[in-house]
Amino acid sequence: MRYTGEPKRLYDFMDNFTVECSHCEGKAEVQLPHFLDYKNAQWNCPSCFFSEKMSSLIRYVYSGKAKCSECLNWLDLGTEPFKKIPKYTNIRCSSCDTINKVRENLTKIYQKYQTSRISDPAFGLPLWYTDEVKGEEIWAFNLQHLLEIKDYVGSKLRERSTDRFKMTMVEKLPDFIKSAKNREEVLKAIERMEKK
Ligand SMILES: [Zn+2]
Ligand SMILES: [Zn+2]
Numbered sequence: 001m002r003y004t005g006e007p008k009r010l011y012d013f014m015d016n017f018t019v020e021c022s023h024c025e026g027k028a029e030v031q032l033p034h035f036l037d038y039k040n041a042q043w044n045c046p047s048c049f050f051s052e053k054m055s056s057l058i059r060y061v062y063s064g065k066a067k068c069s070e071c072l073n074w075l076d077l078g079t080e081p082f083k084k085i086p087k088y089t090n091i092r093c094s095s096c097d098t099i100n101k102v103r104e105n106l107t108k109i110y111q112k113y114q115t116s117r118i119s120d121p122a123f124g125l126p127l128w129y130t131d132e133v134k135g136e137e138i139w140a141f142n143l144q145h146l147l148e149i150k151d152y153v154g155s156k157l158r159e160r161s162t163d164r165f166k167m168t169m170v171e172k173l174p175d176f177i178k179s180a181k182n183r184e185e186v187l188k189a190i191e192r193m194e195k196k
Contacts, residue, residue, distance in 0.1 A: 007168040011035070013145040017120035018128040021045035022113055027128050027196070030120045039110075041122035054122055057110045060085050064105025068093035075100060081111055128196065131189040136176045138189050149173065150190045153183055 017030040026047030033040050044051035059081035066075045073095045088103035112124030118139050119126050129140040140146035152170045170178075177186055 008148060008170075010169045010172060013141050013148070013169065014121070016142050017122070017125075018142045019043065019120050019123070019125035020128055021048060021050060022125060023050045024048040028125070030122055030125065032122070038122040043120075043123055043125065052123075054110065057112065057123070059083060059109050059111045060106040061109055062102075062105050063107035066091070066100070066102050066105060068096060068098055069100055070098040071096040075102065077102065077105070081109065082106070129193045131193050133176060133182060133185050133189050136174065138177060138186065138193075140193070143194075145169075146190060146193055149177065150187065150194075153177060153186050153190070 015032045015035055019028050019030055020026075021028040024045060024047050026045050028043055028045035028047075028050075030041055030043040032038065039054055041054045042051065060083075061079065061081045062077035066077060067073065068075055071093060073093055075091045076094060077089075077091060085106055086103075088101040091100045091102050092098070093100060112122075113119070115124060115126045117126040118130060118137065120141070127139050127141065129142070129146050131138050138149075140149060148169065152173070176182055
């Protein structure tokens, strides 16, 4: 079999991501309404029916500095994010104990999920399609991406003579996936992922 897929860039696969639900660990989907429109992304889990928009991850954190009105020492504004912009917060000065009303220097952030595993770029939820080959991590954003990798790895004769494959998704795959001697193991890992 020969790999004849149209050249696809990694970005072509980045409008939806299959992830692990943070509630039930089931298979969930992150959808973007438009290419790269992460701010309007949404994820939902068909197993536990949880669904969440990116907007509910919005938090506000202090990004600037403020001085004590009494002794002009720098105040410790803390790092705890706020769900809504507070009218002000009371910050006690660590050197003179004066309570200062601080009401500025807030910046909007998206508080993503925390995971040490490879995750989707919007919510930071762990990707669903991950596996290991010889200690190396193999992953795909979604099923379409996984099948494209499978097509490429499974084809014995790869058309790579022209520049058109440079910068494409398959050219960016790590060497252990592209290496012919790992083909069987990579294909087995892909099959395990397909059955997940
Ligand atoms: Zn769930
Ligand atoms: Zn002070």
